[in-house]
Amino acid sequence: MSLKIYNVLTRKKEEFVPLVEGKVSMYVCGPTVYDYSHIGHAKTYVSFDVIVRFLRYIGNDVLYVQNITDVGHMLDTGEDRILKKARQLSARPMQVVETYMREYFADMDALGVERPDISPRASGHIPEQIEMIQDLIEKGHAYEVDGNVYFSVVSFAEYGKLSGRRVEELEEGTREAVREDKRHPLDFALWKKAEPEHIMRWSSPWGEGFPGWHIECSAMANRYLGTTFDIHGGGIDNIFPHNECEIAQSEAAHGEPFARYWMLTGSLTLDGVKMSKSLGNTLTVKEALRRWRPEAIRAFILSSHYSNPLDFSDEAIEAAAKGWQRIWGAVTLVREQLRQAADGALSSEAALIVDNAKAAFIEKMSDDFNAPAALAVLQELTRQVNVLLNEQGPQTKGTLTAVDQLYRELGGAVLGIVPDQAESSANAEREDGLVRLLIQLRSEARQKKDWATADVVRNQLKALGIVLEDRADGTIWKAET
RNA sequence: GGCGACGUGGCCAAGUGGUAAGGCAGAGGUCUGCAAAACCUUCAUCACCGGUUCGAAUCCGGUCGUCGCCUCCA
The missing domain is CATH 3.40.50.620 (HUPs)
Structure with missing residues (x-):
């Protein structure tokens, strides 16, 4: 093309x-x-x-x-x-x-x-x-x-x-x-x-x-x-x-x-006016990174066409950040389910979703690098993936791998908003292990309908910036963003 | 004053001739111990006026408005 x-x-x-x-x-x-x-x-x-x-x-x-x-x-x-x-x-x-x-x-x-x-x-x-x-x-x-x-x-x-x-x-x-x-x-x-x-x-x-x-x-x-x-x-x-x-x-x-x-x-304005030292309305990358994840900042930048001007405001970047979280939530879920998915080939239904998304994404980006339209393709893909994961029962390893791979290519390699892994460090692995242990203990409490204990664990983790989501197929966690 | 870009739902933003993508927010619903997440439904006729066309957000003319550049800026 x-x-x-x-x-x-x-x-x-x-x-x-x-x-x-x-x-x-x-x-x-x-x-x-x-x-x-x-x-x-x-x-x-x-x-x-x-x-x-x-x-x-x-x-x-x-x-x-x-x-x-x-x-x-x-x-x-x-x-x-x-x-x-x-x-x-x-x-x-x-x-x-x-x-x-x-x-x-x-x-x-x-x-x-x-x-x-x-x-x-x-x-x-x-x-x-x-x-x-x-x-x-x-x-x-x-x-x-x-x-x-x-x-x-x-x-x-x-x-x-x-x-x-x-x-x-x-x-x-x-x-x-x-x-x-x-x-x-x-x-x-x-x-x-x-x-x-x-x-x-x-x-x-x-x-x-x-x-x-x-x-x-x-x-x-x-x-x-x-x-x-x-x-x-x-x-x-x-x-x-x-x-x-x-x-x-x-x-x-x-x-x-x-x-x-x-x-x-196009130039970037801050709350409607161009940044300038004399007006004192500058926002450095370092300051922005203290408030928002890099992927959210990228998603915000990519939310308008590169050649258009873009106005930076807390409201606008928050909206972009939440939109990004939706995509990231689906990626997280895919990878979580991949941990214990049954062997099996890519389903024809999933193959269609993957192929269509990929083709649409390339088509949009081939039209003068229309990143906002490409981002919309990822959002539509995410909707379909969520339906697949939440309402179509367990997916095979082949399907989950294909979906994960697609996100890695389009969202990761091209747009740079889907990290290969949530975090990569020895501490991150240890953290993951610890949270999973807590989840296990909590699920035992939940089975005994000990809601008080279950809620304490969830609330305490929330205070530490870790969000638990109880799903029919188990509890997953993610860092609050 | 000159040059250029732009004006799409509450907010952000695609779409440049065939009856308006997507995200955020809102409303209703499903699911759920609760929460969260997710899904479903719902929410615009495209600044204004005139013209071209079978048909325009999309082309032409005008009006109003916003922004950028003309001086250092990515």
């Missing part, structure tokens, strides 16, 4: 045909590591995580590159974000970078985001950037003025093609004080001269300096994926100027198309 992707470059949904059949080359703009990641980052990177997981699931060999920007990203005050943070912390810039880069990976790991294949750092690719800038100067697309190098936007006729902006219109709207040494107000820096107090500096043909913000993505994408590659992703908020500049630099330097498909994620 063919895969369709909405290409921001053409503003159309197109059939996805990679450059090389079966292989997908992909670049996603990564974070600038000067602070903790927030849930806006989570939306973007969970979205691309699922996109990559699905591409792999349907058989593609994906090379996923996501950069770490650790130099050159300036504040509007003209100050480097990293340097500013370093000064605040009385630390060296690269200590700041290391700290927040590790925190970024730790946060993403906690959210179940699979690591990119390559995570190149801007500061580690200065030679590549210098080389590209030289190339641009030679081809007449860039010019040097007193140690600064600027890209000439008028030299690239297609500047604005991604964001739908036109140079003439942009000129009128320019609020930024125009630097006098630029030939055109929209020209942007490829290389900046380092003032004496600027400690992140490298030598270059134009003197000591540092790279501009956009060039690192062009240089690193080229280094690892070649001049033309399949998919370029990122957050919509970077469409201009960052992504636009990337295209201009790359295509001007190489004379060939840059990324073939552009996929941009």
Whole structure:
């Protein structure tokens, strides 16, 4: 079945045909590591995580590159974000970078985001950037003025093609004080001269300096994926100027198309407004993880299409968390029954349910990675599985295994919301054993109609965050979420 | 001011020409020692106005509203 992707470059949904059949080359703009990641980052990177997981699931060999920007990203005050943070912390810039880069990976790991294949750092690719800038100067697309190098936007006729902006219109709207040494107000820096107090500096043909913000993505994408590659992703908020500049630099330097498909994620707002430091309405991934399970956070992110904006509110994520619990409850039940299921083949009825769900899921995801629709398929599957498990009598090992496997594939491998096991540690096994022992003792009390004892056990466990469910076929337990 | 996106039941959210997926919440019911879970039933005509069409949430025009970008942001 063919895969369709909405290409921001053409503003159309197109059939996805990679450059090389079966292989997908992909670049996603990564974070600038000067602070903790927030849930806006989570939306973007969970979205691309699922996109990559699905591409792999349907058989593609994906090379996923996501950069770490650790130099050159300036504040509007003209100050480097990293340097500013370093000064605040009385630390060296690269200590700041290391700290927040590790925190970024730790946060993403906690959210179940699979690591990119390559995570190149801007500061580690200065030679590549210098080389590209030289190339641009030679081809007449860039010019040097007193140690600064600027890209000439008028030299690239297609500047604005991604964001739908036109140079003439942009000129009128320019609020930024125009630097006098630029030939055109929209020209942007490829290389900046380092003032004496600027400690992140490298030598270059134009003197000591540092790279501009956009060039690192062009240089690193080229280094690892070649001049033309399949998919370029990122957050919509970077469409201009960052992504636009990337295209201009790359295509001007190489004379060939840059990324073939552009996929941009919608921004996340918090209670209706965009997060910003000045408003003080930020929610870090760490804070979110203290309140909700990672699977619930992922389910919330996947509850709307990646390209749409998403508003984070307690009410919205709670609803998503409960929806996820419904799926997880069914998975838990399947695995519980699997422990003592009788041998037997997959029933034809169950086979139909499994096959239909799988086909529907793939169909939805193949339509521009429609995760919310795919999630709905899992919910429908869950309804059918619950009927099967609760009302159709004991199921065979073959049936339960097939259902479990389906959840592992669609919910686990692709969406990342169904863990392989509830918890995996020696303590978890011990806990499981202890709870099962209590359940056994309690069921003996229940058989004697000693409801008082039974209720004490259940209530005490509940206080510890363990919920018991008495079913006709026995009592099961799960951790409260 | 310019560019772009969006406006679907109480909330979240799919659907982009043939009479509205799914989740959460609510109501009623089944099951159950109780509880929990689960299942069943029930709950919208798609911001508004006009047009195209046999037929529109879905296409076109307009109005109102929300949000994003244009300056750092995933």
